[in-house]
Amino acid sequence: MIRSITRKKSEEEIDRLLSGLGRIFLIGCGTCVTLTRTGGAPEVAQMKEQLTEKGKLVTGSTVLPVACDNLTGETLREFGPQMDLADALLVMTCAFGVQTVARQMKTMVVPALDTLFIGKETGPGRFDEVCTQCGTCIIGETGGICPVTTCHKGLVNGPCGGTDNGKCEIDPEKDCAWTLIYNRLKELDRLDSMRVLQKPRNHQGEPRPGKIAFG
């Protein structure tokens, strides 16, 4: 299962974003942010407390089942009067949810979270970024491990000089992608594919912003 991984913005930043806005409606989500404990029911209740202490009036709150779903607009309509009273909607979902709400509601939206990455669950409460949707997949040559994402520098021709004991130069908690790839290819007896000098990547596989319409 993939999840949108988020982190709560600092209190100072939320204060700044809500400066001058007295009445707030809170929106959480029952999916990814509930799992990561950044925007589920308990976090929404906690935020309500935080804002009330700061003298804000919370006009209402809800935890949407799936904030990024197009049904979000209809679900929120039930809260019309409470939302109409609010100066802003403080949205405790990932940016997909925030933007879904923004597209469907007339009130200003303020995100309470930063969206970090689309993560793959690797264990209880553990998520790794394994794909950045680059548009030019090369994992057929790297043992199914993506160096564009998993290597901090996105290197496609092997490790940099900063790798140490299988870890990355930026964080000893992060694995060196090229040690992982090397171990995997060795296991598969396919180290030859690591020896191929890869050409510079096409960074415009799908020029941003991605947009597509399936017939």
Next chain:
Amino acid sequence: MVSRFKDALESGKFVVTSEVAPPKGTNLEKMKHHVELLKDKVDAMNVTDHQSSVMRFPSLGGALLVKEMGGEPILQMTCRDRNRMALQADLLFASSRGINNVLCLTGDSVILGDHKGAKSVFDLDSSQLLAAVRQLEKGKDLGGSDLDGGVSFCAGAIVTPEANPLEPQLIKFEKKIEAGAEFIQTQAVYDLDRFQKFMEYARQFPVKILAGVILLTSAPMARFMNKNVAGVTVPKELIDEMAAAPKGRGIDTGIKIAGRMIRRIRDEKMCDGVHIMAIGREELVPAIMEAGGILS
């Protein structure tokens, strides 16, 4: 192309390179002093490129200064800050101004430096940058367009002979040579028996190898490198030797150790030369060379 460095590499002599670091700011006096001191003593001087991801005066400007002062610069270029267009453009400029040696590096992460929120580029990697140099030499850029006026470089790269695990590093080393590296300057080596084993492997490739020698300045500095510098191991005996130095005389012991290593590398013909890194203490390079018996 005129490259005194390339001539030195091909002459079969024991080649010596060192480095100079451009300043944080526009005061070039210290750098000029180091260039003046070293330009007639070493075969070439690397000019570092925002070393450790700390923003500084550019390596291209520094290399030009070395050139103007009559020295032989090796332009260090990392892939961290420039995309393939900017890298190629800088290579064109370098070539137009007689800077004909280039060391192609991936570059440290911006997270390790003093602009931690900067966007890092890494559009190319070190081996692809080497390939780009060779492509430009053929008169075409990476986009496939013809160049009006060509370039020619003596291009090199680095390797960490004591990386762990080693084999991925060696695969990359071979790719760099395939991409066009003519010379390799290694990460610092302290265990010369281990380095000799690396050289037994590396000798099969058509590339000149300069062993990296980093001046030890104190026992704590040596321990710091062991803890924080990837692929560098200062053996316990050397740390003990540094620790035994009289108070305030650590540098002298460091110079003695570096000199001893250089002598052994040269006497046993381990590789083609040395790359001396004094990390901010470039004024000590002549003393290190003298201790190594290579100050002519």
